[in-house]
Amino acid sequence: MRLVILGGGESGVGTAILGKKNGYEVFVSDYGKIKENYTAVLALNGIDWEDEKHTEALILNADVVMKSPGIPDKAPIVQKLIEKGISVISEIEFAIQFTDAVTIGITGSNGKTTTTLLVHHLLKQGGLNVGVAGNIGKSFAWQVAENKHDVYVLELSSFQLDGIINYRPHIAIITNISPDHLDRYDYDYNLYIESKFRITKNQTESDYLIYDNEDEAIQNWLKNNKIKANKIPFSLTTKPEKEGAFLEDNNINSTINNEQFTMPINEIALEGKHNIKNAMAATAVSQLLNIRKQTIRESLTNFQGVEHRLEKVLKIQGVQYINDSKATNVNSVFYALDSMTSPTVWIVGGVDKGNDYDELMPLVREKVKAIICLGVDNNKIINSFNNVVDIMVETSSMSEAVEIARRIAEKGDSVLLSPACASFDLFESYEDRGKQFKQAVFNL
Template sequence: METLDTNSSKVKPKLIVLGAGESGVGAAVLGKQQGFEVFVSDSSEIKQGYKEQLKNEGVRYEEKRHTIEEMQTAGLVIKSPGIPETAPVIKYLREKGIRVIGEIEFAAQYTKAKTICITGSNGKSTTTMLTYHILKKAGLNVGLAGNIGKSFALQVATEKFDIYVLEISSFMLDDMYDFRADIAVLLNITPDHLDRYDYKMENYANSKFRITQNQRSEDVFIYCQDDPETLEGLKRIKINASMYPFSLKEKVAQGAYLNEQNEIIIKVPNHENFIMSINDLALQGKHNVYNNMASGIVAKVWELRNETIRESMGDFVNIPHRLEHVSRISGIEFINDSKATNVNSVWYALESLPGKIVLIMGGVDKGNDYNMLKEMVQKKVRGIVCLGKDNRNIHNAFEEDTEVIVNTATMSEAVQIAYHIAQKGDTVLLSPACASFDLFKNYEDRGDQFKAAVREL
């Protein structure tokens, strides 16, 4: 729990940045460049690389505390998306009426670049990377930021891109007020992070729809016609932008759909239709057809050549920790899907892989409902290897659906047991459905430990 520290002297009004991670340090650099007096405060220890960056920029900082006298003098606060509204420091700032915004909101004020903003419970990293890949391959001066890569603020301070493709999480959207996306993409809305939204799906959905706030008629909103929660949201939220749906189930007048020949058709007014067989996509699986549709609509709206779009969709290499092939040992495939931190992501992973699967899952459960996985587990999963401090929910959910459920305490143990359960032709899949911070630093650390353990077999 974060606490306020009361040992410090008062300073002049300034920009305070809460959280000294990628977004916070980027915001501090941009703030300094724009003439703010900047102070960075983190309730945890700051990583050495970020400390060096702050020192080089001449930015004052504190770690392992938030000092109340410093907070009192804030003119504006930029907070890390990971800090919840319930944190004492945020409650204090709200009570004092001090404005609190996110890094994306702050950085957008200092660039004239166009923004393509992508959100969704699942697939946003892949779709963001794919969209960036298509635009870059077309020769556009494009940056990649948000929940991925270098922070938006740092790039606004140090680069001169014409376009940014931004991966935007619901936590980021909660701290955005005046920001306007030129193109907004909402891939899907499935239960995730409900602990931050009073366990109410409508609250979480409303957060996702903030991607459309402030959009005008000349802007674009791309969304999934097949997603029930998105369709519910559209009943209560007014969209001002031009709307382009995508669907695997029905033909749409404009947007993207799948025809009887399993070809993606993309229709944008006043442009030649785009057609591509799903068999030619670099990324396979139903969920990736959706991701390609969304990216393809962005590319068509941007008036890119069909040939460029087709080439890019055919040669794209996915991000690490997202259905990443690690190795093949004794006829058994090992796949790292550590980025799958919710139930829906695991469903997509199971759906996209052939044959029988030994599933390594578990971690910090964010209020997961495992029911949607039951049929897939019955059909495809040979055994489940639990990796986490508390696996009761997984046992309760699947004890009747698979023959083997085993608890493990380390990644090395989990990989070894999964290897012994698996048979030739099977896949050992790390797809946790949970956050990583009970046993690992983050999902990258979890995925890296999985890859290291596989190499030791």
């Protein structure tokens, strides 16, 4: 069996190792440059590879192709594979056939990473042999190759779900759905929503779907489509009919399998309404997997949070600097601004994915005293908010943006990096953007 892998990054190399271990003839092809640490691993494992090109003769003879999530379906090489009827799947789909581990699949436009790491934290504290993978850390395929864990918590993007045929998580979570990555879905929001719901399409009556019951896109889809999985909703405003989690008198209440769990929200380590929902989802998973209530409580209290997600960096002369570089869409920024309790200098901008800034208007009016644009093309941001804030500045480097923010901010204010955009115009990644922000703050 010939396994061809498109993309020589984390998921590609992990899949190559797993494929080789299971007797496949493996070839890795990357249109860009493969990093040296990965080429070294491929060489060590005797796996053939190429970069900066796709040699069709070596690709179109595949029995199965694993496509890395960053490569769009519209890529010419992918189109040729599809025309030839060659199966193109995701890393998760390939790897799942080689493990008996229970998986918890987590998707959504926002809150995926926080919820994934929170679930992992709760299950680990509960004594389970649990791994975390998907969009985070060491690839799922790589960990399966090393037979690491009994349970995996997987953060799954819509791109990873697009390449699924048979994969079914025992527990699926959809944190929320808002327009994102529409450039990859022909600017059709419904295609993106369908993509997210692929997470439950293979689930059976013995599986569970945990979801935000206040989310309009989720509600509409569930109204119009039947699923087999047991539904477990969570909400800040409504009680579930049977099982699920809700908010009452500032307590999280979660009922699963007739077991009730209650905890005051002011004891949860993470701040903000969206994090109450993330905590509800993680609690429901823990209850389904029979983690002790005391352990759930302690874990929600001592969880550290996620780097680049509303991360408090430093307080300088009474001004709090906050790194929310992971906010790459408007909905993420909505959560960030919503959780601000002081006048805010907002650093925003980057590569726009088709953003509509209208939903931020009330929050910007109420909380933002100045906007610092950080991007190559800031026209859309300027046009949206020019009449809403008094101060609007354009910058093209992080150090400049942070220095201007320092001059504008007064004691008691916050400086928030929450870009609403991808980072690729000025930075390597949102992590690089967040690290540069923190470095610039440390240099003040």
